[in-house]
Amino acid sequence: MRKIKIKFMPYEVFRKRKLSQIFNELKDSTILLIDAKLSAQEEAKIIEETMKKVSGKFSGIELSSLEMHDGDMATHFDKIKNILLETITGKKRGMTIMGPAKIVRKIEKDPEDLLLYM
Amino acid sequence: MVIKRLRDGIALRINSLFGSIFRKKKVVSIGIYGPVNAGKTTLANRICIDWLGEELGKVSNIPHETREIQMKENVTIKNNGKSLTFKLIDTPGIATKIDFEDFVKHGMKKKAAKERAKEATKGVIESIKWLEKMDLVMVVLDSTKDPLDQVNITILGNLDARDTPFVIVANKCDVKRSKASRVRDAFPKYKIVGVSAKTGFNIEELYHSLLEAL
Numbered sequence: 001m002r003k004i005k006i007k008f009m010p011y012e013v014f015r016k017r018k019l020s021q022i023f024n025e026l027k028d029s030t031i032l033l034i035d036a037k038l039s040a041q042e043e044a045k046i047i048e049e050t051m052k053k054v055s056g057k058f059s060g061i062e063l064s065s066l067e068m069h070d071g072d073m074a075t076h077f078d079k080i081k082n083i084l085l086e087t088i089t090g091k092k093r094g095m096t097i098m099g100p101a102k103i104v105r106k107i108e109k110d111p112e113d114l115l116l117y118m
Numbered sequence: 119m120v121i122k123r124l125r126d127g128i129a130l131r132i133n134s135l136f137g138s139i140f141r142k143k144k145v146v147s148i149g150i151y152g153p154v155n156a157g158k159t160t161l162a163n164r165i166c167i168d169w170l171g172e173e174l175g176k177v178s179n180i181p182h183e184t185r186e187i188q189m190k191e192n193v194t195i196k197n198n199g200k201s202l203t204f205k206l207i208d209t210p211g212i213a214t215k216i217d218f219e220d221f222v223k224h225g226m227k228k229k230a231a232k233e234r235a236k237e238a239t240k241g242v243i244e245s246i247k248w249l250e251k252m253d254l255v256m257v258v259l260d261s262t263k264d265p266l267d268q269v270n271i272t273i274l275g276n277l278d279a280r281d282t283p284f285v286i287v288a289n290k291c292d293v294k295r296s297k298a299s300r301v302r303d304a305f306p307k308y309k310i311v312g313v314s315a316k317t318g319f320n321i322e323e324l325y326h327s328l329l330e331a332l
Contacts, residue, residue: 040275044246047214047272051239056232060215064268101215109266111304 004029004103004118011036011091019049026100027058031116037067037094046098061098064107064114068093145191146204146332147251152258153269154181154211157289161258161315162188162208168321169193174208180224182238184210187248197325202332209248210241212269249276254283254332256324261288261296261312265304274305283331288312291319 007030014022014034025032038046043063050060068082082093097107097114108115150158162174175188187209194203216238221231249255257273259265265288277284286305288298291314298312311327313320 040272040279043268043272044249044276047212047269048243048246050214051216051242054216054235054239056218059217059219060213062268063214065271101217107268108264109268111266 004031006031006033008033008035010034019046022046023049023053026061026098027053029100029103031097031099031104034096034098036096037065037092038096039090039092058100058102060101062101062104062107063096063098064109065096066094066109066112066114146202146253147207148204148328149207149209149248149252149255150258151209151245151249151255151273152211152287153260153267154213155179156211156258156260157315158211158258159184159188159208161256161287161289161313162190162206164315164318164321165193165195165206166190168318169195174206180221180226182211182213182216182221182234182241184208185234185237185241186210187241187244195325195328197322197329200329202329204253207248207252209245210238212242212245212273213238214269216242246276249282250280252282254285254328256287256328257284258287258289258315259301261290261298261301262293265301274308284308285324285327285331286310287315287324289315292317 005028007025009032011034022032043065046061046063054060086092095114097116103118104116106117108117150162152158159175159177163177166172166174170190170193174190175184177183187207189205189207191205192203193206194201216235218228218231218235221234222228226234255277257270257277259270274284286301286308288301288310290296291298291312298310301312302310309327309331311320311324313324315321
């Protein structure tokens with residue numbers, strides 16, 4: 001039986017880690033959950049790195065992120081707080097899931113939920 | 119003092135005159151981006167046949183047929199009295215996974231499939247690198263598929279972040295299960311044109327949108 005690990009990773013930790021370390025985890029049958037929406041540039045960088053790592057054994061990843069929009073927030077105060085936090089920390093509210101394509105068949109966006117098919 | 123000012127003035131005039139004669143006009147680059155098998159090369163071929171009378175690249179049902187950047191210089195499109203000359207750049211499809219076994223399922227030999235996968239990975243990297251060179255992008259999506267695919271979102275997000283103008287092309291409108299409205303619902307704030315690159319359906323609207331976008 002194949003062991004699958006699901007790892008929660010705070011965005012701050014993700015940013016500090018080298019992508020090679022992230023890919024070592026992904027190759028090791030780990031699904032990563034990050035507590036933020038990655039930026040488009042970060043996503044593009046991950047795709048580039050994935051392509052460099054593709055081999056006979058590793059076919060790539062499934063990746064999906066969900067962004068919390070201003071409209072989803074309850075009050076104007078929440079919206080302002082979010083804008084300030086995003087500006088200061090660079091962290092977008094939402095979540096990101098990525099996992100090795102051999103394990104994660106598909107990730108569907110609902111668009112308010114992420115559905116993981118394994 | 120007066121002589122110096124006169125000399126500088128004449129030098130400036132000469133520079134400006136020769137500058138305007140010899141300054142090379144920047145060539146506009148229009149890129150075709152999108153996920154694998156969305157019909158990017160079919161669209162590039164449609165544009166090239168319409169305005170140059172020749173195709174740009176080979177089309178296939180096997181994914182990753184285009185594995186290198188392909189381009190045509192001096193494509194001039196005309197619509198409603200306006201015209202635009204540009205370099206058309208067709209890019210390999212962007213993907214997050216490439217499994218050589220998928221090519222084997224299409225009847226390729228294992229060795230050839232592995233080679234194709236290797237070339238395809240390089241193609242994806244090239245496509246991403248070329249994003250910064252584009253003045254305008256046509257993001258080609260397969261309108262029979264889920265538009266909220268992460269690859270689509272990443273491409274659009276990167277264009278947005280770079281302030282590169284783009285038009286979303288909801289392709290394959292000739293296919294019965296096509297739903298261009300699903301693409302519109304997914305990306306309501308962007309310009310979307312539903313076309314069939316294969317049959318030429320609504321292609322004039324796309325030319326109009328390109329001329330408007332720049």
